[in-house]
Amino acid sequence: MYLKLLISIFFAVSEFAAVEIDTNGYILYCPCMGRFGNQADHFLGSLAFAKSLNRTLALPPWVEYRFGEPKSVQVPFTHYFELESLLEFHRVVTMEEFMERIAPKVWPLEERTAFCYMARGQGTNCNAKEGNPFGPFWDTFNVDFVHSEFYGPLNYDIHHQDMARKWNNKYPPEKSPVLAFTGAPASFPVQQENRDLQKFLVWSQRIVNRAINFIRNVLPIGSFVGIHLRNGVDWTRACEHLDHSPNLFSAPQCLGYRNEFGIASQEMCFPSHDAIAKQVKLAVKEYHAKSVFVSSDNDHLIPFLTKVLKRMEVAVHKLANPEPHVDLAILGRANYFIGNCISSFTAFAKRDRDMNGLPSGFWGFPPNRTGAAKQKHEEL
Ligand SMILES: Nc1nc2c(ncn2[C@@H]2O[C@H](COP(=O)(O)OP(=O)(O)O)[C@@H](O)[C@H]2O)c(=O)[nH]1
Ligand SMILES: *[C@@H]1O[C@H](CO)[C@@H](O)[C@H](O)[C@H]1NC(C)=O
Ligand SMILES: *[C@@H]1O[C@H](CO)[C@@H](O)[C@H](O)[C@H]1NC(C)=O
Numbered sequence: 289m290y291l292k293l294l295i296s297i298f299f300a301v302s303e304f305a306a307v308e309i310d311t312n313g314y315i316l317y318c319p320c321m322g323r324f325g326n327q328a329d330h331f332l333g334s335l336a337f338a339k340s341l342n343r344t345l346a347l348p349p350w351v352e353y354r355f356g357e358p359k360s361v362q363v364p365f366t367h368y369f370e371l372e373s374l375l376e377f378h379r380v381v382t383m384e385e386f387m388e389r390i391a392p393k394v395w396p397l398e399e400r401t402a403f404c405y406m407a408r409g410q411g412t413n414c415n416a417k418e419g420n421p422f423g424p425f426w427d428t429f430n431v432d433f434v435h436s437e438f439y440g441p442l443n444y445d446i447h448h449q450d451m452a453r454k455w456n457n458k459y460p461p462e463k464s465p466v467l468a469f470t471g472a473p474a475s476f477p478v479q480q481e482n483r484d485l486q487k488f489l490v491w492s493q494r495i496v497n498r499a500i501n502f503i504r505n506v507l508p509i510g511s512f513v514g515i516h517l518r519n520g521v522d523w524t525r526a527c528e529h530l531d532h533s534p535n536l537f538s539a540p541q542c543l544g545y546r547n548e549f550g551i552a553s554q555e556m557c558f559p560s561h562d563a564i565a566k567q568v569k570l571a572v573k574e575y576h577a578k579s580v581f582v583s584s585d586n587d588h589l590i591p592f593l594t595k596v597l598k599r600m601e602v603a604v605h606k607l608a609n610p611e612p613h614v615d616l617a618i619l620g621r622a623n624y625f626i627g628n629c630i631s632s633f634t635a636f637a638k639r640d641r642d643m644n645g646l647p648s649g650f651w652g653f654p655p656n657r658t659g660a661a662k663q664k665h666e667e668l
């Protein structure tokens with residue numbers, strides 16, 4: 289009995305002692321825009337922002353949407369990524385850890401201010417919890433805001449205009465130990481300068497194991513080509529906007545941030561089956577691939593591609609139960625990858641591969657490559 293009491297006191301004390309408060313303050317945010325690809329882009333920018341302001345970043349859970357559920361589901365950051373590798377770049381703490389052990393010391397209930405550029409929705413404040421996923425996100429941690437702070441005209445581009453110093457002058461950590469943002473303090477798509485932070489995003493062991501098991505047990509021995517087919521109904525609608533926005537979503541990843549390499553086309557956004565078949569065949573030849581791994585949000589085109597590649601004796605596979613993060617981890621390990629330039633889901637795989645020096649291409653880009661290559665092939 290005595291021993292039990294002593295032990296519990298010991299643990300209470302050691303837990304207390306282990307909490308280290310960052311006097312330079314914290315950054316919290318809701319990844320309230322888009323799904324995984326968008327949130328990952330935003331994460332890289334937020335990490336750069338936190339580093340630049342020299343504040344600890346609270347790693348927010350990933351916001352997911354389950355079919356038929358009215359509220360978003362919050363999945364702990366470390367479910368998908370290692371915390372340790374991020375620490376090599378900057379001070380981070382999980383949102384769960386922050387709320388449990390640090391918030392009680394630095395973020396009293398009556399001082400919880402939501403930061404936004406300007407008033408949001410109906411009304412005159414940040415309305416940080418209005419709508420989905422805004423409400424469910426903060427409710428996950430029982431956070432309610434009692435004030436709003438409009439930080440405009442400050443912005444998140446810490447690579448220009450001495451922005452970090454401006455933030456710290458306006459909101460010194462002694463006065464504002466916690467900056468809690470209604471959305472990510474980052475731009476979409478990810479700024480060129482922040483792309484390389486991808487190298488600190490390392491898949492958790494659970495995801496890596498599932499990817500490796502699939503590659504070992506399902507794919508035949510030998511090299512493989514990974515492809516991303518973004519073709520759900522939401523994507524049909526997204527591609528319709530292409531005419532008025534030639535650098536839509538993640539298009540800068542192939543077209544350049546100032547359209548140096550052209551403007552987006554329908555063949556890049558929603559390639560025809562024919563175009564897909566041609567590009568896959570060329571890649572299979574070039575990389576002597578024994579199989580093709582297909583990742584998709586909707587139609588994997590397995591029967592079609594199987595038929596197209598039959599004569600080349602190349603097998604076409606997908607995950608039995610596709611999970612986005614496992615799909616991405618497998619795409620990250622393919623000998624060659626073809627993705628959708630407009631998609632931020634593709635962008636994750638592309639950056640990941642760039643970090644490891646692996647080659648990637650895009651559907652319909654550059655515009656004449658397929659046609660030109662085919663022509664060359666026919667001339668030979
Ligand atoms: N499993 C799986 N899911 C996908 C794939 N492509 C898209 N999705 C799903 O659709 C979402 C697309 O949203 P987002 O990640 O923001 O990328 P974007 O809309 O293509 O820019 C992803 O987060 C996934 O949930 C895929 O290849 N495999
Ligand atoms: C950044 O913050 C850390 C931890 O609070 C502190 O030790 C360090 O001196 C700060 N760096 C600068 C340049 O202020
Ligand atoms: C490349 O494609 C574009 C658009 O489809 C076309 O205008 C151009 O003439 C093509 N160039 C070559 C060399 O085929």
Ligand SMILES: [Mg+2]
Nearest residue numbers: 322323325326
């Ligand atoms: Mg999206």
